[in-house]
Amino acid sequence: xxxxxxxxxxxxxxxxxxxxxxxxxxxxxxxxxxxxxxxxxxxxxxxxxxxxxxxxxxxxxxxxxxxxxxxxxxxxxxxxxxxxxxxxxxxxxxxxxxxxxxxxxxxxxxxxxxxxxxxxxxxxxxxxxxxxxxxxxxxxxxxxxxxxxxxxxxxxxxxxxxxxxxxxxxxxxxxxxxxxxxxxxxxxxxxxxxxxxxxxxxxxxxxxxxxxxxxxxxxxxxxxxxxxxxxxxxxxxxxxxxxxxxxxxxxxxxxxxxxxxxxxxxxxxxxxxxxxxxxxxxxxxxxxxxxxxxxxxxxxxxxxxxxxxxxxxxxxx
Amino acid sequence: xxxxxxxxxxxxxxxxxxxxxxxxxxxxxxxxxxxxxxxxxxxxxxxxxxxxxxxxxxxxxxxxxxxxxxxxxxxxxxxxxxxxxxxxxxxxxxxxxxxxxxxxxxxxxxxxxxxxxxxxxxxxxxxxxxxxxxxxxxxxxxxxxxxxxxxxxxxxxxxxxxxxxxxxxxxxxxxxxxxxxxxxxxxxxxxxxxxxxxxxxxxxxxxxxxxxxxxxxxxxxxxxxxxxxxxxxxxxxxxxxxxxxxxxxxxxxxxxxxxxxxxxxxxxxxxxxxxxxxxxxxxxxxxxxxxxxxxxxxxxxxxxxxxxxxxxxxxxxxxxxxxxxxxxxxxxxxxxxxxxxxxxxxxxxxxxxxxxxxxxxxxxxxxxxxxxxxxxxxxxxxxxxxxxxxxxxxxxxxxxxxxxxxxxxxxxxxxxxxxxxxxxxxxxxxxxxxxxxxxxx
Numbered sequence: 001x002x003x004x005x006x007x008x009x010x011x012x013x014x015x016x017x018x019x020x021x022x023x024x025x026x027x028x029x030x031x032x033x034x035x036x037x038x039x040x041x042x043x044x045x046x047x048x049x050x051x052x053x054x055x056x057x058x059x060x061x062x063x064x065x066x067x068x069x070x071x072x073x074x075x076x077x078x079x080x081x082x083x084x085x086x087x088x089x090x091x092x093x094x095x096x097x098x099x100x101x102x103x104x105x106x107x108x109x110x111x112x113x114x115x116x117x118x119x120x121x122x123x124x125x126x127x128x129x130x131x132x133x134x135x136x137x138x139x140x141x142x143x144x145x146x147x148x149x150x151x152x153x154x155x156x157x158x159x160x161x162x163x164x165x166x167x168x169x170x171x172x173x174x175x176x177x178x179x180x181x182x183x184x185x186x187x188x189x190x191x192x193x194x195x196x197x198x199x200x201x202x203x204x205x206x207x208x209x210x211x212x213x214x215x216x217x218x219x220x221x222x223x224x225x226x227x228x229x230x231x232x233x234x235x236x237x238x239x240x241x242x243x244x245x246x247x248x249x250x251x252x253x254x255x256x257x258x259x260x261x262x263x264x265x266x267x268x269x270x271x272x273x274x275x276x277x278x279x280x281x282x283x284x285x286x287x288x289x290x291x292x293x294x295x296x297x298x299x300x301x302x303x304x305x306x307x308x309x310x311x312x313x314x315x316x317x
Numbered sequence: 318x319x320x321x322x323x324x325x326x327x328x329x330x331x332x333x334x335x336x337x338x339x340x341x342x343x344x345x346x347x348x349x350x351x352x353x354x355x356x357x358x359x360x361x362x363x364x365x366x367x368x369x370x371x372x373x374x375x376x377x378x379x380x381x382x383x384x385x386x387x388x389x390x391x392x393x394x395x396x397x398x399x400x401x402x403x404x405x406x407x408x409x410x411x412x413x414x415x416x417x418x419x420x421x422x423x424x425x426x427x428x429x430x431x432x433x434x435x436x437x438x439x440x441x442x443x444x445x446x447x448x449x450x451x452x453x454x455x456x457x458x459x460x461x462x463x464x465x466x467x468x469x470x471x472x473x474x475x476x477x478x479x480x481x482x483x484x485x486x487x488x489x490x491x492x493x494x495x496x497x498x499x500x501x502x503x504x505x506x507x508x509x510x511x512x513x514x515x516x517x518x519x520x521x522x523x524x525x526x527x528x529x530x531x532x533x534x535x536x537x538x539x540x541x542x543x544x545x546x547x548x549x550x551x552x553x554x555x556x557x558x559x560x561x562x563x564x565x566x567x568x569x570x571x572x573x574x575x576x577x578x579x580x581x582x583x584x585x586x587x588x589x590x591x592x593x594x595x596x597x598x599x600x601x602x603x604x605x606x607x608x609x610x611x612x613x614x615x616x617x618x619x620x621x622x623x624x625x626x627x628x629x630x631x632x633x634x635x636x637x638x639x640x641x642x643x644x645x646x647x648x649x650x651x652x653x654x655x656x657x658x659x660x661x662x663x664x665x666x667x668x669x670x671x672x673x674x675x676x677x678x679x680x681x682x683x684x685x686x687x688x689x690x691x692x693x694x695x696x697x698x699x700x701x702x703x704x705x706x707x708x709x710x711x712x713x714x715x716x717x718x719x720x721x722x723x724x725x726x727x728x729x730x731x732x733x734x735x736x737x738x739x740x741x742x743x744x745x746x747x748x749x750x751x752x753x754x755x756x757x758x
Contacts, residue, residue: 057653060581089655103650107668117654166654 002073003030004174004206005054010067012053019277020063023049025230027067031223033173036200036207038221038238040214040253042273046230047210048098051176054208055095056084071174090117094167098178098210103163104151110159111147114166121170136165139202141195157188161195168199176208181216193219214257218242226250229274229284232302236309246311249285283314291315324750331746337739345553357550361542361703368541369470372428374715375532376724389423389529394508396522411514413443413521419506421452426501427488429528430473432510434464438519445512445521447473449491452504457483457491488528536724538708539715547703548728554704555686555736558619562685565623567631567678574632575666578639579658585636592632600625601691608697615699618692622685631677638670672751680744683737690733705729 012024023046031037039047052058054069056076069076071092076084089095094117097103104113114136115129124132134144140161151159160180167175177196181189197220200207211217221238226247234247245251255267271288274280280287286296295314303316325331352360360367372391381388394417402414436443447460459479460471473479473487483490494502510523535545577588600622607621642648643666651661692698693706694713712718712725 055653057649085655085657089653091655095650095653097646097650097653099646102646105647105651105665108664116651116656120654120656120660163650166650170654 002033003070004033004072005031005208006068006070007054008068008070010050010053010069011064012049012058012062013064014059015061015063016277021276022230022279023276024053025276025279027227027230027232029225029232029235031174031206031208033206034200034204035222036209036220037223037225038209038211038217039225039227040212040217041227043212044273044276045227046276047212047227048178049230050227051095051178051208051210054176055089055093056081057095086121090121090167090170090172092172093174093176094170094172096163096167096175096177096180099183104159106151109148109150110154110162111149113151114147114162114169117166117170132169133165136169137162139168139199140165141191156184157192160184160188160192164192164196164199168203171203172205174206174208176210178210179212180209182211182213189213189216190219196220214253226253229279230276231284231312232310233285233312234309236305236307240307240309246305246309246316247285247313248289248291248315252290283312321747321750325743325746328746328749330742334739334742334744334746337735338743341552341556341736341739344549345556348549349553352546352550357546357703358701360546361550362701368537368543370526371537371541371543372528372530372532373537373541374539374720374722374725375428375528375530375537376722377534377536377728378531379534380724381531386424387422388531389425389427389527390531391529392419392525392527394419394525394527396524399523401522406513409515409517411519413510413512413514415510415512415521415523417508417510417525419508419525419527420504421492421501421506422503423501423529425530426492427527428530429526430488430491431526431528432460432471432473433524433526434469434471434510434512434521435523436464436467436469436512436514436519436521438467438514438516441515441519443512443514443519443521445510445523447471448509448511450507450509451491452502452506453495455495459487535728536722538711538725544708544725544728547708548705548732550703551705551708551729551732554615554702555689555733558615558689559682559684559686559736559740561619562622562626562688563678563681566626566629567674567681569623569627570629570632571635571667571670571674572662573628574635575639575662577632578636579643579662579666588628588632589636592628592630595626595628596630598625601688604688604692605695605697608692613697613699615689615702615704618689618697618699622688635670635674638673639666642666642669676744676748676751679740679747682740682744686733686736686740690729705733 008028010024010027014021014023027050039050041047053065058065067077071088076088079087104110111130111133114133118124118129118132130147133147137144137146142158142161142165146154146158154162164180180196181192184192193216196207199205207220209217209220218238224236224238224241225232226234226241226249228249234241234245234250241250245254252267252269258266269288274284274287282298283289283292283296283300286292289296293314300312300314301317302310302312304310305316325335370391370393378390398417400416404412404414406412432447434445442463444463445460446458449457449459460473460476462471476487479487492501494500508525512521514521533543533545535543535548538544573588577585603625604618604621607618611617648661648665651665689704690706690709693704693710696710698704698707698710706729708729709726712722717725
């Protein structure tokens with residue numbers, strides 16, 4: 001099947017006073033339509049930067065922004081900023097930002113806020129737009145009479161749903177969710193995850209879910225990607241990853257997730273993730289890896305495991 | 318907005334301010350409705366003939382209630398107050414006697430005397446004469462003349478022969494008490510106009526004008542103009558100038574600040590450098606130059622003022638706010654759903670600073686009202702329009718304070734101060750409400 005999103009060697013470096021930060025360093029992957037990929041990793045491993053690189057939401061201090069991003073077979077990196085804004089943002093990809101609770105403009109009523117992408121991207125009358133907003137609110141489960149409220153009058157969960165409604169309003173095929181449930185209580189998290197799952201099935205959407213909450217994300221994930229220090233270290237079917245992680249980092253990551261029935265000692269990974277300014281040569285995880293050996297001095301290749309997973313580790317070479 | 322207004326009325330200072338503002342607006346609306354723009358200019362710039370029945374530099378009439386002396390309002394005796402007798406002397410000649418009674422009660426002398434002859438004739442004008450009988454029985458006869466026009470003003474106070482023969486100004490000698498020359502004699506004056514007409518259809522009427530020392534609610538100036546007109550018309554002009562300048566300047570500054578802060582880099586640098594250049598260019602000298610060399614029209618001055626202040630120093634303050642605001646997550650969210658630059662600047666950024674903008678806007682109004690007055694006092698006021706500043710300028714130019722015409726200075730000054738006071742009260746209260754740091758719970 002033609003992938004909906006294909007990323008080749010995407011790089012996003014930032015310029016800081018201390019040096020160049022390699023936030024996203026040579027990331028390549030493909031995403032089939034109607035799947036949900038979860039991207040997990042520690043804070044600062046480049047998950048959000050990857051999302052921003054795909055959406056071309058670049059900060060001012062961007063140093064390098066290169067690679068290829070194919071959306072439905074079209075190389076969007078060739079588009080000018082203005083074309084990208086008109087043709088890609090919210091038409092093909094929409095984005096639920098990190099800290100989505102703060103992504104609502106405090107001085108605009110949520111109904112109008114959700115309608116904003118419609119006004120930006122199409123000729124809608126106020127009435128048509130409002131009808132669409134009401135539909136979207138019903139889809140995500142926000143009471144319809146909330147359209148006339150301001151963001152501060154809504155609870156965190158409701159605000160989150162409003163932001164998701166905004167992401168759905170223009171019927172995009174791909175939605176990037178950047179930690180959509182990070183600041184919510186577990187009940188609300190479960191609720192929203194279920195809504196997201198239902199919406200994905202009903203509307204045949206493709207999700208990229210960025211999170212560090214591995215247990216909650218398992219609810220939604222079909223594919224999984226593990227990032228470490230700006231690179232992909234493991235990429236494959238979620239079923240394989242959750243049951244039997246291969247990369248030493250993935251294994252450690254899974255070992256830190258509590259489970260209900262087993263009596264296991266939660267592990268943590270000693271040390272700190274490497275600085276993305278001048279990252280270590282060779283395997284970036286090597287300094288913290290319990291299974292490192294001499295070959296780890298060299299940059300590990302991306303190897304394909306027998307179940308189709310891709311692992312960036314010398315152990316599987 | 319409604320809530321903000323309600324909140325505003327909780328503060329006594331704002332209520333006082335709102336009352337003042339309502340008063341000024343009512344005054345302005347009343348002025349514009351009763352005296353249209355063109356009419357106001359005509360009244361103020363028209364010849365002296367328009368105001369001929371008014372006394373010069375008369376104080377407002379209500380001064381009368383504040384002084385123990387009884388002051389004099391202008392008395393105009395016309396045909397309705399007169400007894401007219403016509404006596405046929407010959408086939409052509411008739412003698413007309415017009416008798417007026419003037420009951421003089423004031424404790425002050427009139428400021429001027431005049432008689433207006435209104436005669437009807439084809440070729441031969443009538444001959445006229447005035448006979449003045451004072452209450453104590455003295456009789457004066459003067460003003461023997463042939464009117465040179467159908468409507469002829471005989472300014473008694475300026476009749477040199479009469480002044481010589483009376484040994485003093487007529488308005489004083491005719492009214493004084495012979496035993497105490499500094500006090501006017503109260504009682505009944507009889508004035509008789511004796512005229513001879515020489516045509517069958519000829520006729521004559523006359524008006525006797527005894528100019529008073531007080532006039533109307535605001536008094537008059539050196540050209541007999543009613544200062545009330547200028548006070549009234551000063552209100553809409555002051556409001557239009559102050560609000561117009563303040564609105565234009567605040568809005569343009571905020572737009573420039575937002576554009577600079579949003580696009581950053583070169584655009585921001587340009588806006589900032591222009592602001593700094595603007596900050597060292599003094600406004601007043603430039604306005605004076607425009608007034609001297611180009612146009613004194615108040616609307617031209619207003620336009621120049623706004624253009625000069627398009628990028629005002631407040632750009633710096635607003636920019637600081639925008640720099641903080643543009644990093645807000647919802648702005649990034651807006652970028653992610655493809656909102657364009659203009660949408661972000663005008664729909665998201667600018668509305669965020671409006672709570673700070675409104676008090677600033679209100680507080681800036683009096684500054685521009687005073688600026689217009691200052692320009693007028695410097696002689697650069699609009700020569701056509703009556704404004705408060707223009708009144709002050711006239712008063713200053715004619716030594717109002719030296720001559721004791723306090724009302725001439727105090728009236729416009731009072732209105733200017735009240736205007737400033739009103740806007741300041743509202744502005745500072747708004748600041749209290751909108752500025753979270755000053756908000757009272």
